[in-house]
Amino acid sequence: NIRNLAMEKVATTVDFPCKFASSGCKLTLLYSEKIEHEEVCEFRPYQCPCPGALCKWEGSLEQVMPHLLNSHKSITTLQGEDIVFLATDINLPGAVDWVMMQECFNHNFMLVLEKQEKIEGYQQFFAIVQLIGSRRQAENFAYRLELNGTKRRLTWEATPRSIHEGVSSAIFNSDCLVFDTSMAKLFADNGNLGINVTISMV
Amino acid sequence: NIRNLAMEKVATTVDFPCKFASSGCKLTLLYSEKIEHEEVCEFRPYQCPCPGALCKWEGSLEQVMPHLLNSHKSITTLQGEDIVFLATDINLPGAVDWVMMQECFNHNFMLVLEKQEKIEGYQQFFAIVQLIGSRRQAENFAYRLELNGTKRRLTWEATPRSIHEGVSSAIFNSDCLVFDTSMAKLFADNGNLGINVTISMV
Ligand SMILES: [Zn+2]
Ligand SMILES: [Zn+2]
Ligand SMILES: [Zn+2]
Numbered sequence: 001n002i003r004n005l006a007m008e009k010v011a012t013t014v015d016f017p018c019k020f021a022s023s024g025c026k027l028t029l030l031y032s033e034k035i036e037h038e039e040v041c042e043f044r045p046y047q048c049p050c051p052g053a054l055c056k057w058e059g060s061l062e063q064v065m066p067h068l069l070n071s072h073k074s075i076t077t078l079q080g081e082d083i084v085f086l087a088t089d090i091n092l093p094g095a096v097d098w099v100m101m102q103e104c105f106n107h108n109f110m111l112v113l114e115k116q117e118k119i120e121g122y123q124q125f126f127a128i129v130q131l132i133g134s135r136r137q138a139e140n141f142a143y144r145l146e147l148n149g150t151k152r153r154l155t156w157e158a159t160p161r162s163i164h165e166g167v168s169s170a171i172f173n174s175d176c177l178v179f180d181t182s183m184a185k186l187f188a189d190n191g192n193l194g195i196n197v198t199i200s201m202v
Numbered sequence: 203n204i205r206n207l208a209m210e211k212v213a214t215t216v217d218f219p220c221k222f223a224s225s226g227c228k229l230t231l232l233y234s235e236k237i238e239h240e241e242v243c244e245f246r247p248y249q250c251p252c253p254g255a256l257c258k259w260e261g262s263l264e265q266v267m268p269h270l271l272n273s274h275k276s277i278t279t280l281q282g283e284d285i286v287f288l289a290t291d292i293n294l295p296g297a298v299d300w301v302m303m304q305e306c307f308n309h310n311f312m313l314v315l316e317k318q319e320k321i322e323g324y325q326q327f328f329a330i331v332q333l334i335g336s337r338r339q340a341e342n343f344a345y346r347l348e349l350n351g352t353k354r355r356l357t358w359e360a361t362p363r364s365i366h367e368g369v370s371s372a373i374f375n376s377d378c379l380v381f382d383t384s385m386a387k388l389f390a391d392n393g394n395l396g397i398n399v400t401i402s403m404v
């Protein structure tokens with residue numbers, strides 16, 4: 001466990017260029033700050049926003065929509081700021097994702113409903129909206145997810161995530177609409193769940 | 203395992219009086235329907251509505267408020283249809299209850315926040331409103347519970363429970379406002395959680 005004091009000195013006093021310098025980032029940072037910055041660097045390539053991380057595509061923001069239209073043709077798109085995201089067969093066993101696109105305010109939003117066992121043996125649903133855009137662009141919007149049942153309503157309102165950050169950390173932190181299978185039964189109709197989605201500008 | 207056919211015949215064809223006939227119930231029912239009815243019979247005594255079932259008091263509806271005022275003096279009451287239910291020290295370990303009374307529309311409502319591990323190792327909060335009144339009276343009201351955080355809002359709207367049915371089955375079925383400790387962090391301030399409660403007539 002011999003410490004390399006010379007290297008430590010370098011790491012705490014010398015500035016390094018960001019990993020995405022060749023893509024346009026002009027920042028130089030201490031080594032200790034570099035990793036954290038690169039995670040949020042606006043020049044980092046965008047990854048495919050489809051949940052499950054099965055698709056390994058990455059590229060620029062401008063290429064995301066063409067990628068979705070070409071490689072994920074099964075995803076439905078609805079127009080308008082106020083739509084219904086209909087998830088069918090929510091009682092299917094195991095981890096399942098439902099995905100839909102919503103187009104409004106000249107932007108594209110991806111609606112995601114995930115069923116998963118964050119806690120073993122306890123299935124929960126997580127619903128969230130992400131903007132096909134940067135974090136800065138996402139700050140201009142708000143979304144509302146609403147479940148309507150007989151004399152019951154559950155509503156979640158928040159800022160959309162940017163696809164640059166993705167939805168997995170928000171789901172991990174329950175920073176989204178969360179409900180378990182018992183509650184889903186109160187709102188589902190014949191195994192189908194309609195989620196009212198409203199996007200607005202702030 | 204000899205079947206008593208004579209008794210079975212009685213049980214399926216003879217009407218029995220409700221267990222609460224002496225309190226005023228005039229119904230007579232088949233034995234098979236009797237148990238189910240007695241669970242919801244409006245002449246069944248009211249139990250103490252304080253969560254946890256530690257208090258074994260029971261009595262008539264008219265006696266519930268005097269009981270609460272005499273035996274549960276520590277419960278705070280706020281007046282008005284729109285109040286803030288402040289739960290302090292929500293990070294305390296173990297199962298904890300927070301209780302408050304809200305007085306409006308000439309009725310008394312009991313606000314309940316319970317922290318418990320319905321799923322072992324996974325703490326969740328359950329918030330719900332019950333009317334000090336009958337099921338029929340409860341149908342005349344609606345309540346809204348709202349958590350407000352930085353650019354986030356979670357809202358639950360429903361019909362209050364009657365204290366005659368209690369809140370435990372609703373909590374078991376997630377038929378209330380449900381959130382886990384991760385989500386509580388998004389809305390709590392210094393370990394204290396404010397829940398906006400609004401009662402309305404329907
Ligand atoms: Zn950078
Ligand atoms: Zn893809
Ligand atoms: Zn009866």
Ligand SMILES: [Zn+2]
Pocket residue numbers: 250251252257258259269273274
């Ligand atoms: Zn009591």
